[in-house]
Amino acid sequence: MPFVKIDLFEGRTEAQKIELAREVTEVVARVAKAPKEAIHVFINDLPEGSYYPHGEIKRK
Numbered sequence: 001m002p003f004v005k006i007d008l009f010e011g012r013t014e015a016q017k018i019e020l021a022r023e024v025t026e027v028v029a030r031v032a033k034a035p036k037e038a039i040h041v042f043i044n045d046l047p048e049g050s051y052y053p054h055g056e057i058k059r060k
Helices: 014-032
Strands: 002-007 040-046
Touching: 002 014, 014 040
Parallel strands: 002 040
Antiparallel strands: none
């Protein structure tokens, strides 16, 4: 049962997230030979100011 977690800065539309989830599901099903019904995609919207690579704040 594949689980796919995607972290994005907030700002994508619901339609964009749906398209992303569908496309990722297609690729995982094809490459991992997993049934689509077993694939779970989680999209997390990260608010501005929540990402600190190398200890420094990352802006868009």
